[in-house]
Amino acid sequence: MKLTDNLIAAANKASHSKHKSRFDSLAEILSSEGKDIDKVLEKLEDFQVAIPSWALGAGGTRFGRFGFKGEPSNLEQKIDDVGMLHKLTQTAGAVSLHIPWDVPQDYNTIKELAASHDIIFDAVNSNTFQDQKDSRASYKHGSLSNTNKTSRDQAVAHNIEVIKIGDKLGSKSLTVWLADGSNFPGQTNFQHALQHTEESLKTIYKALPEDWKLFIEYKPYEPNFYSTVIQDWGTSFMLANACGDKAYTLVDLGHHLPNTNIEQIVSTLMMKGKLGGFHFNDSKYGDDDLTVGSVKPYALFLIFNALVYGMENNPQNPYPAWMIDASHNIKDPLEDLIQSLEAIQEAYAKALLVDQTQLAVAQEAQDVVKCQEILQQAYRTDVRPLLEKARLNQGGAIRPIEAYRSLSIRKQLIKERGEHSVASGL
Numbered sequence: 001m002k003l004t005d006n007l008i009a010a011a012n013k014a015s016h017s018k019h020k021s022r023f024d025s026l027a028e029i030l031s032s033e034g035k036d037i038d039k040v041l042e043k044l045e046d047f048q049v050a051i052p053s054w055a056l057g058a059g060g061t062r063f064g065r066f067g068f069k070g071e072p073s074n075l076e077q078k079i080d081d082v083g084m085l086h087k088l089t090q091t092a093g094a095v096s097l098h099i100p101w102d103v104p105q106d107y108n109t110i111k112e113l114a115a116s117h118d119i120i121f122d123a124v125n126s127n128t129f130q131d132q133k134d135s136r137a138s139y140k141h142g143s144l145s146n147t148n149k150t151s152r153d154q155a156v157a158h159n160i161e162v163i164k165i166g167d168k169l170g171s172k173s174l175t176v177w178l179a180d181g182s183n184f185p186g187q188t189n190f191q192h193a194l195q196h197t198e199e200s201l202k203t204i205y206k207a208l209p210e211d212w213k214l215f216i217e218y219k220p221y222e223p224n225f226y227s228t229v230i231q232d233w234g235t236s237f238m239l240a241n242a243c244g245d246k247a248y249t250l251v252d253l254g255h256h257l258p259n260t261n262i263e264q265i266v267s268t269l270m271m272k273g274k275l276g277g278f279h280f281n282d283s284k285y286g287d288d289d290l291t292v293g294s295v296k297p298y299a300l301f302l303i304f305n306a307l308v309y310g311m312e313n314n315p316q317n318p319y320p321a322w323m324i325d326a327s328h329n330i331k332d333p334l335e336d337l338i339q340s341l342e343a344i345q346e347a348y349a350k351a352l353l354v355d356q357t358q359l360a361v362a363q364e365a366q367d368v369v370k371c372q373e374i375l376q377q378a379y380r381t382d383v384r385p386l387l388e389k390a391r392l393n394q395g396g397a398i399r400p401i402e403a404y405r406s407l408s409i410r411k412q413l414i415k416e417r418g419e420h421s422v423a424s425g426l
Contacts, residue, residue, distance in 0.1 A: 001080065001412045002117075003087040005395060011403035012392070019398050023385040030353070030381075037386075040352050044390040049280070049344055050094035050122035050323040051337060053102040056081045057423020059289065059327030068333060070413030071423040075102045076113060078423070081334060081413075083117030088403055090396035091341045094122040096323050097169070099162045100132060101424045107168045122173070123215060123277065123321055124166035128155040129179035129223070142180040144200035145193040145229045156200050160207045167209055173321060174208070175250060175277065176201070177217035181224030181231075193229050198242050205243040215250035215276045215321070216240050220257050222287055233265050240274055248276025248318070252325055253303075254287040255279075262299070263306040270310030270317045278307070279325035280344055289327035291336050293343025300343065301379050304351035312356070332410055338400045342387065349383040 027037050056078045058068040072078040078095070085092040095114065104110040114121065128143035137148065143155035163174050180197065182188040205214055218236040219228055230236055233249055240247040249269050256262060269275035282290040282300070293300050310317060322344075328336040355374055362370035388398045397403035404410075 001084065001409065001416060003084055003407070003409075007407055008087065008395060008397055008403065011406050012398045015388075015398040015402065019385065019388050019392070023389050026382070026385045035353060040349065040386060041390050041393065043352055044345060044349055044386065045090070045394055047091065047345065047348055048093035048322070049091055049341060050096040050321065051082045051085060051092050052096045052098060052125070052323060052325060053078050054098050054423070055324060055326060055328065055337060056333055057328075058333060059329045061329065066329065067420070067422060068328070069419040069421075070410055070415075070417050071333075071421045073417065073421040073423065075104060075110060077417065078102065079110065079113050079117065079119065082119055084409065085334060085337055085341070086117060086119060087395075088397045088400040089338060089341045090391045090394040091345055092337070093118060094120050094323075096122040096125060096175075097166070097171075098125045098127060099158075099165055100127060103165060104169070111169060121166065121169040121171045122323065123175045124162050124169075124171045124173070125175045125177070126159045126162045128158060129177075139179075142178075142188075142193070142229070144176075144178055145180040145188075145197045147192070147196075152196060152200055156203050159204045163204075163207055163209070163212070167212075172211060173213040173215055173276070174204070175215040175217060176204070177219070177250075178228075178230055179223050181221075181228035182226045183224050184226055188227060190227065194235075197229050198239055201239055201243055201247075205247055208246055212246065213276055213318070213321075214240070214243060214247040216243075216247060217250040217252060217255065217279075219252070219255040219287065233269065237269065237272070237274055240276075248274050250277040250279065250321075251275065252279035252281070252287075253292075253300075254281045254283045254289055254325070258285065263302045266303055266306045267310060270306075270314040273314065273316035273318075275310070275317055275320055277321035277323065279323050280340060281324065281326040289325070291326060291331070291343070292324065292340035293347065294339070297343065297347070298379060300347040301350050302375070304347040305354055305375065308348070308351040308354070309356060334409070335401060335404060338404060342400070345387050345390075346383055349386050350378050350381060353378040353381055353383070 057071040072081050082095045128139050131138050137151040137154045146152050216236045216239050218230045220231050236249040240249055280292045282292050282295045284295050324340050359374045
């Protein structure tokens with residue numbers, strides 16, 4: 001199924017009048033406050049978030065998985081789904097593949113299909129947290145950190161193979177996340193594990209093409225609960241520095257202990273020029289992989305405020321790679337992703353409305369109340385008409401969820417793919 005301009009226009013018809021009224025009213029208010037509406041819209045239209053190939057099907061937990069009818073059963077169908085998301089939202093202009101779940105059978109065909117949807121290939125992701133069929137070594141006790149050199153070598157070789165796959169597709173970065181760690185005191189020598197990991201990452205780093213980046217992700221716990229080899233941003237930062245200038249830290253919102261000040265982490269990494277990528281989700285307790293903005297929307301806004309400041313003031317930091325990393329256990333995956341894309345754009349738009357000049361003056365004057373008022377003034381602004389306008393300007397849906405439902409997209413997918421199709425991945 002491919003959405004046409006006519007279908008989008010038909011879905012927009014009922015909302016157009018109300019949108020115009022809401023947008024004109026907001027534009028008048030923001031213009032009176034000295035905000036450059038066209039500049040904000042331009043930034044919103046340029047902002048693109050990668051959709052991971054594993055997120056198009058139902059997720060699951062360690063207790064079980066409940067499938068969702070009409071799931072994409074191959075890579076071609078996954079790219080078609082990302083294409084529908086992009087057509088509706090005009091924000092999902094990239095796909096991030098997870099290897100070996102989604103290895104292309106015909107690279108030219110896959111590239112042409114993605115191009116037909118105006119989609120590029122973002123970072124490729126390796127998988128050394130599962131044993132694959134016919135693997136000669138196991139990752140049960142770790143991959144890049146394993147005491148068994150055969151397991152380490154296998155994990156390094158896999159990452160190098162992922163780079164080659166991504167290079168054929170036009171990707172420019174590799175994301176490495178390790179499940180390596182321990183569950184019991186004394187199980188692992190912390191120093192040896194970290195040394196093995198650094199040596200392995202350096203070998204992978206040497207295999208990067210000249211114009212590629214290496215993103216090193218971190219996580220404090222899960223699936224191991226006593227220790228994780230790359231447990232925090234400092235360890236990731238240290239390993240990135242050890243590898244070289246093309247290695248960066250990747251921040252995942254869910255990969256932090258409760259109440260961690262993620263905006264401070266973001267600010268520090270951007271100041272040091274080492275924030276390479278960002279994975280969006282939301283959580284109540286830990287790595288819950290919930291819909292972005294569903295639990296802590298103000299925290300997301302504060303993080304974006306730090307990101308916006310960094311993008312404007314830290315030229316030493318490359319433009320970050322954005323991706324959603326969530327699990328859709330009980331929702332329609334496409335609706336969940338639409339909600340996440342909307343929440344990301346909303347937080348970004350609000351952060352763009354923060355008067356950074358006034359905020360800097362208030363900070364220098366130590367006017368704590370004024371600082372809070374400036375931030376909350378932007379946060380309390382209903383920016384949804386701006387998002388609607390940005391989508392409309394590019395041919396997207398004014399209200400993507402409503403369009404998705406009015407066009408009966410899930411029913412069409414079930415009709416095409418059947419009720420029992422299963423997506424590859426978790």
